[in-house]
Amino acid sequence: MKKAPTIRDVAAAAGVSVSVVSRVLNPESGPVAPAKREAVLGVINELGYRPRAAARELSVGQALTVGLVVADLANPFFAQLADRIVWEARSHGVQVVVMTTQEDPHLEADSLDTLLDRSVAGVIATPTGANVEKWERLQSMGVNVVFVDRTIAELEDVDVVSIENVDSARRATEHMLSLGHRRIGLITGPVSTSTGQARIHGYRAAHEAFSVSTDPQLIRDVPFRGDGGGDAVGSLLALPDRPTGLIVANTAQVQSSVRRLVQIGVQIPEDLSVIVFDDNPWTELTSPPLSVIRQPIGMLAVHSLELVLGRMHGKLPPAPRTIEVKADFVPRSSCSPLLLTTTR
Amino acid sequence: MKKAPTIRDVAAAAGVSVSVVSRVLNPESGPVAPAKREAVLGVINELGYRPRAAARELSVGQALTVGLVVADLANPFFAQLADRIVWEARSHGVQVVVMTTQEDPHLEADSLDTLLDRSVAGVIATPTGANVEKWERLQSMGVNVVFVDRTIAELEDVDVVSIENVDSARRATEHMLSLGHRRIGLITGPVSTSTGQARIHGYRAAHEAFSVSTDPQLIRDVPFRGDGGGDAVGSLLALPDRPTGLIVANTAQVQSSVRRLVQIGVQIPEDLSVIVFDDNPWTELTSPPLSVIRQPIGMLAVHSLELVLGRMHGKLPPAPRTIEVKADFVPRSSCSPLLLTTTR
DNA sequence: TTGTAAGCGTTATCAA
């Protein structure tokens, strides 16, 4: 259990003052004579010196750290997002503290407090939708907040990175409509969430474009947690005039929904055409492979990190930025024309 | 951008000294008169005071943080593990800094340095297998290291949490053997890894128990990264005397392997009986649902966190501990008796 | 039981 060398040890060994060493460490903070710089660098190397993050943080008042607040790392979408963000951050010398909320506002509030204690420079989050004042306080304390995937309508002045939710839902729905389907089930997130709203909006817009009326019974907004997807599938298929198409636009409920379809023994696409939101790695391993809306996770990660880092370095105009990236529709084999669908 | 209150502000407002406030914050560090304690608590609440983590870290020399170093968060196994660890840590007031190595020793070394800078109290990791001296240095600096899932043979004095690898592979293999299969392919991790070795060991042990000789050609140790699983599948099935059973014991290569099976159009279990390591959420959504070895991820998470925290608080005997948890074999529909398998 | 004051390892200010 040795003690690590400090900046003072380095200074002493190099025969200079601590300020010189500090300036070698942070070049933009001041000039250093080339000769001394070499000497210092040599000593640093020899001693294996590394600056203590805590000391720097205390002095600077801010940590080279961003908080990542996601709902559920076990969800492949968030997991991949986290993977990319962690990776990207590392290349900028920034560490990521990960928190999970499990969609619970209390845990979210807790997480934010903790991140505040750590004086993180920024937070990337998929907000639960609650804690509006908490988010505001966080911002007022100088923490840069970027929402990814979802946002909170009440909260202005916050950067947002998401896919084109309205458009994605519209395209998926139009695909079904153009195949002749007229009763299309939609399983989406809570209407209280930005994604839930936007995707319903897109679904409706598509119907309007095709001059088809929408049946409220076919729209199911279910919570992200729990088995709501499966239940919705069950009740949709139990409808007297059951849908011939199904769009699962709630990323967290895709698995639950598909599991139920498999359990019930629904033949896809003969009995039901299916499109799901988000290209989980397994969606092409089912039979048939599922047609999906593929979220460009890498883009989401890169942009959100770019935004926090940009704000951290004050290199961005103050106006909040909203970045919407396009999500691809990836047709596979889970949709077929209505004519070929079982006529009952 | 307000400035947060400090311990001094609290002390002043409560009419006490900073040490009293500190003692209220850390009860075990000394006594406080009940009356003053209440007063301080009141002020803390009123001011919304929260101690700055960096200041405490600098003072005590250690952070209430553990580093989590995994190979790839995009892999559902690691993602779920991370989710549980983060969750569990939170309930102990500990934060988790996540790093990914992508199985690259350089990135791993980098990550360890960074964690050292942060003075983390402990590290939970799935080591690449390299960086032995780096791990040792980390320990010598007082950082508690716990390996989870895999370990490094050369490194003693380190806690390890894993499944019963030998036994799991043995049980999977015996299942196949008892179904009459005599040529069973094994796709596993590199022999340089503890899991790779152990699982091959279990595979061989099962064969011995059944007095069946093993064909080296059937054993494929492939890297965790890349498409080695798929390639191994391809070459195994191209063998003149091709296997009738396949065990994929490389968690990171399951997807690649199964994808290839699907691409080739192999009928499971008619053409090939299959067992894969790790119950990814989708393994029961394929057709047929796959028989799997299920790793008790929650147990792995709980134990590894328990170990780091235990060591952090010095509540554990110095001897390194090895915890092996049992992995369940979950039979589904991807294995059939040899007699029913296509006779060629 | 309480208060004073000395660290902890950086950065930043300001003379020199």
Next chain:
DNA sequence: TTGATAACGCTTACAA
């Protein structure tokens, strides 16, 4: 271009 030295906010002897 350099070097003292004062923060930064907390913990912890040590005195009282």
